[in-house]
Every structure is written in C-alpha cells, then in structure tokens.
Amino acid sequence: MISLDKNKFLIILIAPSGGGKTTIRQAVLAREDDVEYSVSFTTRKPREGEVDGVDYCFISLEEFTERIEQGDFLEHANVHGNLYGTSHSFIKNKMNAGKHVLLDIDVQGAKQILGKGVNAVTIFILPPSESILKKRLNRRGTDTKEVIEHRLKNAASEIDQIRHFDYLVINDKVEDAIKDVICIIRSEEKKIERLENIKDIFYGG
Amino acid sequence: MISLDKNKFLIILIAPSGGGKTTIRQAVLAREDDVEYSVSFTTRKPREGEVDGVDYCFISLEEFTERIEQGDFLEHANVHGNLYGTSHSFIKNKMNAGKHVLLDIDVQGAKQILGKGVNAVTIFILPPSESILKKRLNRRGTDTKEVIEHRLKNAASEIDQIRHFDYLVINDKVEDAIKDVICIIRSEEKKIERLENIKDIFYGG
Numbered sequence: 001m002i003s004l005d006k007n008k009f010l011i012i013l014i015a016p017s018g019g020g021k022t023t024i025r026q027a028v029l030a031r032e033d034d035v036e037y038s039v040s041f042t043t044r045k046p047r048e049g050e051v052d053g054v055d056y057c058f059i060s061l062e063e064f065t066e067r068i069e070q071g072d073f074l075e076h077a078n079v080h081g082n083l084y085g086t087s088h089s090f091i092k093n094k095m096n097a098g099k100h101v102l103l104d105i106d107v108q109g110a111k112q113i114l115g116k117g118v119n120a121v122t123i124f125i126l127p128p129s130e131s132i133l134k135k136r137l138n139r140r141g142t143d144t145k146e147v148i149e150h151r152l153k154n155a156a157s158e159i160d161q162i163r164h165f166d167y168l169v170i171n172d173k174v175e176d177a178i179k180d181v182i183c184i185i186r187s188e189e190k191k192i193e194r195l196e197n198i199k200d201i202f203y204g205g
Numbered sequence: 206m207i208s209l210d211k212n213k214f215l216i217i218l219i220a221p222s223g224g225g226k227t228t229i230r231q232a233v234l235a236r237e238d239d240v241e242y243s244v245s246f247t248t249r250k251p252r253e254g255e256v257d258g259v260d261y262c263f264i265s266l267e268e269f270t271e272r273i274e275q276g277d278f279l280e281h282a283n284v285h286g287n288l289y290g291t292s293h294s295f296i297k298n299k300m301n302a303g304k305h306v307l308l309d310i311d312v313q314g315a316k317q318i319l320g321k322g323v324n325a326v327t328i329f330i331l332p333p334s335e336s337i338l339k340k341r342l343n344r345r346g347t348d349t350k351e352v353i354e355h356r357l358k359n360a361a362s363e364i365d366q367i368r369h370f371d372y373l374v375i376n377d378k379v380e381d382a383i384k385d386v387i388c389i390i391r392s393e394e395k396k397i398e399r400l401e402n403i404k405d406i407f408y409g410g
Contacts, residue, residue: 124397130408159404167395168403180395187392190372190385192329198373199364203335 007194008095010118011035011185012165013104015125016155018137020171021104024125027178028102028185035185036094038103041067044082057090075105075112086113100185107158114164121188122165123181128172130155212399213300215323216240216390217370218309220330221360223342225376226309229330232383233307233390240390241299243308246272249287262295280310280317291318305390312363319369326393327370328386333377335360 015021029037041057043064052058059067064083067073076085086109091101105113110122127133133155137148162168167184171177192198220226234242246262248269257263264272269288272278281290291314296306310318315327332338338360342353367373372389376382397403 126403126407128407159407162397162403165397167392168397168400169395180391183388184392184395186385187372187389190374190389192367192370192373195373198331198367202331202333202364 007189008034008098008100009188009194010038010091010095010113010120011100011102011181012110012113012120012122013102013125013181014107014110014122014158014165015104015171016133016158017151018133018140018155019125019127020136020174020177021125023174024169024171024178024181025102025104027174028181031178032100032182032185034099035102036099038086038091038094038101041073041085041087041090042082044084057087074116074118075109077109088116088118100189107161107164111161111164121167121184123167123169123184124162124165125169125171125177125181126159128170132172212394213239213303213305214393214399215243215296215300215318215325216305216307216386217315217318217325217327218307218330218386219312219315219327219363219370220309220376221338221363222356223338223345223360224330224332225341225379225382226330228379229374229376229383229386230307230309232379233386236383237305237387237390239304240307241304243291243296243299243306246278246290246292246295247287249289262292279321279323280314282314293321293323305394312366312369316366316369326372326389328372328374328389329367329370330374330376330382330386331364333375337377 013021013025025037028035039053039057041059041064043059043061044056046052046056046058050056061083064085067085067087068076072088073085074088076083086103086105094101113120114122127136130152134148134152137143137151143151169177169180169184218226218230230242233240244258244262246264246269248264248266249261251257251261251263255261266288269290272290272292273281277293278290279293281288291308291310299306318325319327332341335357339353339357342348342356348356374382374385374389
C-alpha cells in the first residue's frame with residue numbers, strides 16, 4: 001500500500017497583524033491529528049498559566065546561546081530584551097514521529113527560515129482588502145489609533161514581500177480560510193517530488 | 206477584493222487503465238462549476254447517441270490536418286486509423302471565460318502537452334497496489350486475461366514515468382480520490398506565482 005506517512009514538512013503561516021493567523025493556526029491544530037505546533041523557545045520567564053513545552057519552551061540564556069552556536073535555530077529574534085527562537089531539532093523530532101509541523105511567524109522570521117534551505121510550505125494569510133483589515137484592527141479594540149496606523153504600514157511592507165512565499169489564503173470568512181489551509185497541506189503531501197519509492201510500494205503492496 | 210477568478214489552468218488526469226480516472230473526472234466536472242471538460246477533437250464518425258461538442262468535437266480529416274498545421278493541437282494521436290487531438294484554442298477559450306479545464310489522457314499524451322510548455326497541473330491517479338488494480342480490471346469483466354496482462358504491463362511502464370508529473374492521488378476509495386483532486390485544484394489556484402497585482406487589488410478593494 002502506498003502511504004504518505006513519511007512525507008512530512010514544515011508549514012509556515014505568515015500574516016500581517018490582524019490577518020487572523022492565530023485563530024487559523026489553532027483551528028488547524030485542533031482538527032488535524034497529524035499536524036503539530038512548533039513551540040517557540042524563549043529566555044522569557046513564564047507568565048501565570050503558561051505551560052513549559054506547550055506555550056513556549058522556557059530555557060535559560062545559556063542554553064539559548066548554546067543552541068545558537070550549535071546552529072539549532074532556524075530563526076531567532078530579540079523582542080524587548082527577551083530571545084525567541086524556532087528550533088530545528090524540535091521540528092525534526094516531530095517530523096520523524098510522522099507529524100507535519102505548523103508555525104506562525106512574521107515575514108522576517110519566515111525569510112530567515114527559508115534562507116536555511118528548510119523544506120517548508122509557506123502560506124500568506126491576508127484579509128480581502130485593506131479597509132477590512134483596518135476594520136478588524138479597530139474592532140479588536142486592543143490598539144491605539146497610532147498602533148493601528150503602524151500595523152497598517154507594516155502590513156504594506158509585508159505584502160511587498162509576498163512573492164517569497166508559496167500560497168495566498170484570503171481570510172474573508174475564517175472557516176473558509178481554515179479549510180483552505182488544510183486543503184493546501186493535504187495537496188502538498190501528494191506532490192510526487194516529495195514521494196519516494198512509489199513503484200516499489202505499489203508492487204510490494 | 207482579491208479575486209482568484211483570473212487564475213485558471215489546465216488540469217490533466219493521468220492513470221493506467223483501471224485507475225478510475227473517468228469516474229473521477231466526471232464527478233469533478235459535475236461538482237465544480239468553474240471546471241470544464243476539454244472535449245477531444247476527432248475524425249472518427251459519431252456513434253449512436255454521441256453528441257458533437259459534448260462527447261467529442263467531430264471534424265473532417267481536412268479540418269484536423271489544418272489544425273495540425275496551425276499548431277492548434279497540444280497533442281494528437283492516431284488510434285485504429287482515426288485521429289484524436291487536444292485543441293489549444295478550445296482550452297484557451299474556456300480559460301478566458303474563467304474556467305479551469307480538465308483533461309484525462311494517457312502518459313504519452315500528457316508528456317506531449319507538457320512539452321508544449323502549457324501551464325498545466327498534472328495529477329497521476331493510481332490504485333493502492335498492483336493486486337488491487339488487477340482485481341479491479343478482473344471485476345470490470347470487459348477484458349480477456351491477455352488484455353488484462355497487457356494493461357498491467359502498460360501500467361508498469363507508465364508508473365516508471367511518474368516523475369514527470371506533479372501530484373499522486375491514491376484511488377483507494379473513489380470518493381476520497383475525487384475530493385483529493387478538487388483539493389489540489391483549490392490549492393493550486395492559491396499559488397502566489399499564479400497571482401498578479403495582489404497589492405493593487407488589496408489596496409484597491
């Protein structure tokens with residue numbers, strides 16, 4: 001029997017702030033048993049209720065530095081004095097266990113990862129128009145007018161770099177966008193270039 | 206609003222005899238409004254019940270030869286003295302009308318089409334194993350033992366050429382295979398490389 005189980009890859013969701021990538025990521029992880037989350041490593045202290053290995057992998061500055069030296073981070077960044085990184089060994093372990101790995105990240109982080117030559121499927125998520133993005137940022141009610149203006153400017157420069165990525169999912173209705181992402185994953189795992197020994201398996205089955 | 210309407214392409218289903226490509230093709234065409242069939246052109250006379258433009262486009266040998274000279278056929282073949290061909294202008298007209306075009310063909314025909322540099326998505330359909338393919342050919346009851354042996358040999362040489370194509374869909378349960386093909390179409394139309402003016406549209410919306 002031909003099985004696609006060994007054909008696992010990294011799925012990167014990229015979206016401007018307000019694009020809806022967190023909601024989509026959570027829904028895909030909840031629905032698809034063979035997709036797992038790439039938990040970020042950080043030197044930040046856990047906040048109330050955060051679980052090590054679930055929300056983040058909380059590590060010391062020493063361990064973080066060691067992992068940088070070993071080349072384990074596909075990307076890392078300093079945010080307000082805390083370090084955050086995406087661990088290659090973490091992702092490889094999940095893949096070896098037969099899982100796709102899902103990651104949501106900004107454009108810069110995604111470009112860093114692609115620069116490492118990782119086998120990744122990149123999905124850019126975008127609301128249908130700027131006016132809808134603006135409406136959603138306003139409706140969230142978490143940002144000041146200035147922050148929203150800043151986010152819209154960032155969105156423009158992120159969209160400028162969309163050609164680096166594979167797929168565009170329009171987040172008009174979130175349920176459709178979730179299904180689109182799942183469909184892209186299911187479609188990508190059927191790519192012949194990813195499959196090995198098709199003939200052996202066909203005749204061995 | 207970003208629309209994917211202009212992003213139409215040719216979808217080629219390829220399968221060994223008994224692979225189930227006719228059933229899958231018919232189901233996809235019945236379910237998806239924006240996918241149309243690439244009707245073959247032939248010099249063969251219509252059989253009882255066959256409708257011109259639906260089952261085939263029935264044309265004279267003169268017209269067929271003229272179309273060959275004009276380079277209109279993406280592929281053509283002589284089968285038992287009758288000519289059959291896939292018309293580029295037919296497909297382009299459908300695409301200009303906002304439709305994907307679906308075609309089912311053998312490996313040789315698919316390779317001829319790809320050689321013309323057409324923007325096509327190629328999907329190879331295969332039963333899960335040779336023993337299942339054999340069972341299905343026997344169950345059909347339309348072929349002699351010798352013909353079945355011949356078909357199985359052909360299948361082997363077709364599978365040898367699978368690397369020329371984009372996707373592999375395993376036809377274990379036909380309903381799943383139909384959904385897989387539809388999912389590949391929906392996923393392919395989200396490829397950023399196919400999309401134009403994303404930014405203009407986002408800001409124009």
